[in-house]
Amino acid sequence: MHLFYRVSSLPSWRVQIFLSEKGVQYDSTVYTIAEVKSKPEALLKVNPRSRVPSLKDGDVDIYESMAILTYLEQKFGALGPSITEPKARARVLTRTHEILNYFTDVAAAFVRPLVTGQKDADAFKKYEEFVVELKTWEGYLNDANYVACSDFSLTDTMILPDLYTLERFGIDFEALGFHKIHDYIERNRSRPSIVETFPKEWLGTTSPHSNKIALFVEEYTKYKNGQQ
Amino acid sequence: MHLFYRVSSLPSWRVQIFLSEKGVQYDSTVYTIAEVKSKPEALLKVNPRSRVPSLKDGDVDIYESMAILTYLEQKFGALGPSITEPKARARVLTRTHEILNYFTDVAAAFVRPLVTGQKDADAFKKYEEFVVELKTWEGYLNDANYVACSDFSLTDTMILPDLYTLERFGIDFEALGFHKIHDYIERNRSRPSIVETFPKEWLGTTSPHSNKIALFVEEYTKYKNGQQ
Numbered sequence A, B: 001m002h003l004f005y006r007v008s009s010l011p012s013w014r015v016q017i018f019l020s021e022k023g024v025q026y027d028s029t030v031y032t033i034a035e036v037k038s039k040p041e042a043l044l045k046v047n048p049r050s051r052v053p054s055l056k057d058g059d060v061d062i063y064e065s066m067a068i069l070t071y072l073e074q075k076f077g078a079l080g081p082s083i084t085e086p087k088a089r090a091r092v093l094t095r096t097h098e099i100l101n102y103f104t105d106v107a108a109a110f111v112r113p114l115v116t117g118q119k120d121a122d123a124f125k126k127y128e129e130f131v132v133e134l135k136t137w138e139g140y141l142n143d144a145n146y147v148a149c150s151d152f153s154l155t156d157t158m159i160l161p162d163l164y165t166l167e168r169f170g171i172d173f174e175a176l177g178f179h180k181i182h183d184y185i186e187r188n189r190s191r192p193s194i195v196e197t198f199p200k201e202w203l204g205t206t207s208p209h210s211n212k213i214a215l216f217v218e219e220y221t222k223y224k225n226g227q228q
Helices: A010-021 A033-037 A041-046 A065-076 A086-116 A123-143 A154-168 A179-189 A192-197 A210-227 B010-021 B033-037 B041-046 B065-076 B086-116 B123-143 B154-168 B179-188 B192-197 B210-227
Strands: A002-006 A027-031 A054-057 A060-063 B002-006 B027-031 B054-057 B060-063
Touching: A002 A010, A002 A041, A010 A065, A010 A154, A010 A192, A027 A033, A027 A041, A041 A054, A041 A060, A054 A065, A060 A065, A060 B086, A065 A154, A065 B086, A086 A123, A086 A154, A086 A210, A086 B060, A086 B065, A123 A179, A123 A210, A154 A179, A179 A192, B002 B010, B002 B041, B010 B065, B010 B154, B010 B192, B027 B033, B027 B041, B041 B054, B041 B060, B054 B065, B060 B065, B065 B154, B086 B123, B086 B154, B086 B210, B123 B179, B123 B210, B154 B179
Parallel strands: A002 A027, B002 B027
Antiparallel strands: A002 A054, A054 A060, B002 B054, B054 B060
8 A cells, every 4th residue: 555645734644644543554655745746657647636645555546535534444444433333423424524624624714824924804704713613623522532422533533633733833722712622632642643643843843833823813802802 | 314405506416316326215304595594493403503415314413415425325335336346436436526626616616706797807717727627527438437437326426416507507518529528417317316306496497697608608719719
C-alpha cells in the first residue's frame, strides 16, 4: 500500500490517522503544495487530478479522502462501532459528514482571511458561526470521551486534525470557554496515532499567524461590549 | 423507515434513487425550502440542524446525504460492485466523491449566477471549468454504460440528479458535443428509479431560466471566435 500525501493537509492527515489506528504498514510519498501542483508523474498515474491524498493498494487506485476512508473501513473494519450497532454507526457517519459539510468549512471561512491578512467585512459574522459550531461539538463531548460515541471512531479521525490546526493558528479553546474540546485535544495529544502523524515542524514552534486570532478575538469582544 | 426530503434537491434525490433501486418501502415527509427553513418540529427531532434529507429508521436517526447513503449501503448492500471487487468498488467510491467535490460544485458555480441573474465577472472562466468537468465524465462513459463501472452504482445515483437538473436549466449536452452524456441521460430517463423520483412538476414544462444558458453559450462562442 502506497500513500501519496502532504504533511498537515486535513484530508491527508485523516487518512494517516486511520491507517495508524489500524496498524497498517504502508509506503509513502510526501509532497509539498508546490509539488502537488506541478503534477508529478507518479501521482498522476494514480490520480489524474493530481491531488492528495491518493492511495495505491496493489492494482487498486483510489483518491478523494472520504472515498479512501470508506474503502479502508471496508477493507480493515470500521473504527469504533460497526454496522452491527446501527445507532452508534449512524451517529459516527452523521457526525463525520457534519465535520466535512459544516465544521471544517465554517472554521476555514473564519480563519483563512485572518491568516492570509485579507480584510473581511463579514469577519464578525463568520466568527459567530464558528462559535455556534464549537458549541455543537462541545455539546457532543458532554455525552462521551469521543465526539460520536464511547470509542475512538472515524469521526475523531476527521475532527482532530481540524482542532490541532486551529490550535496551531492561535485558537485558545480553553480561553474561549470550550473546556470539553480543550480536554479532548489534550487527552488525544499522546494517542499513538496522533503522535505518529502530528506535523513534526509544528513541535516546539508557534505559527507566525497565531497572534492574529488573539487580536481578532480581542477586537470582537470590544465590539460586543460596545453593543451592550 | 421515514425519509424527510425536498423535491428536486440534489442530496434528497440521490437518497430517493438509492431507496428505489433497492426496492425499499418507506414513508416520507416532503418539505419546500421555506418549510425546511422554518425548522418543523418533526424534522428537528431527527436532525437538530433542520436539513434534508434526514432519515429515521426505527430508533436510528441519520442525516447528511452521504452519511445516509453509506448507512443504506451497509444495511441493504452496495449498489453495483461490492467490496469483494475492490478495484471496481474503489472506482465507485472515488467517482462518487469526485462528483461531490468537483462536478456538483463546478456546475453550480457556473449555473447559479446565470439563473439568479447576477452579473459574474468570472462567468467565462467558470464555464470553461465546467466544460473540463464534462469532458472528464464524457471520458468515463467511453469505457462503460455507467459512470463508474458496467453496472448502475452509487456513482450513477449521485450524478443523474445533477445532469437532469442541468438539462432542466437549459444545458443541451448534445449541442455542446457531449454525446455520451446525452445518450446516458436519455437511456436512464426510463429507468424505474428515475421515473419514480423525477420531479413531477418538471414533466411537460420548461424552466423559466432555460434560455439564459443558451444565450450565455452564444455569447461565449462569439467571444471565443473574436479571440481567434
